Amino acid sequence: MATTYPMTLQGAQKLREELNVLKSKTRPTIIKSIAEAREHGDLKENAEYHAARDQQSFCEGRIQDIEGKLAGAQIIDVTKIVNNGKVIFGSTVKLLNVGTDEEIQYHIVGDDEADLKNSRISVNSPIARGLIGKEVDDVSAIKTPSGVVEYEIIQVDYI
The missing domain is CATH 3.10.50.30 (Transcription elongation factor, GreA/GreB, C-terminal domain)
Structure with missing residues (x-):
C-alpha cells in the first residue's frame, strides 16, 4: 500500500519549487563540475571529481525523495x-x-x-x-x- 503524506497547498508548492531548482539548476551544475574534474585526469586521486559525485548522489536522492512525496501527497487546502x-x-x-x-x-x-x-x-x-x-x-x-x-x-x- 502506498504511503500518503498530508501536505498543505503551500507545502506542496514549496516542494515543487525545490524540485524545479534541483532539476534545472543544481543537476546541470553538478554534471558540469564532474565533466571539468574528469578533464584533470586520474580519477582515483581526484578530490574534485569525488566531491562532485557525492553532490550528484545527494541531489539525485533528494529529487527521488521529493518526487515520491509529491506522488503520495494528500494535499489539503x-x-x-x-x-x-x-x-x-x-x-x-x-x-x-x-x-x-x-x-x-x-x-x-x-x-x-x-x-x-x-x-x-x-x-x-x-x-x-x-x-x-x-x-x-x-x-x-x-x-x-x-x-x-x-x-x-x-x-x-x-x-
Missing part, C-alpha cells in the same frame, strides 16, 4: 473547508497556556513543512496530536518533556 471551530490538519490555532497565561499560535502542517521557529508544527507532534479534533474553548492536556501542560483553545482559523 483548509481555505476550502467551512470553519466549524474544530482543530484539523492545516488549521492555525491560538492557544492559552493555562498555567502561565501565555498565548501561543501554531499552524498544523505536514512533517516536511514543520518549522518551530515559524510556529509551524507537524501534525505528528505531541501538541498537534493533542489538539486535533478539539474545538474552541476546549482544554487539552499535552504531555511534554517538562510535564503535562494544559492549553485552552482560544481561536481556530482555516487560512
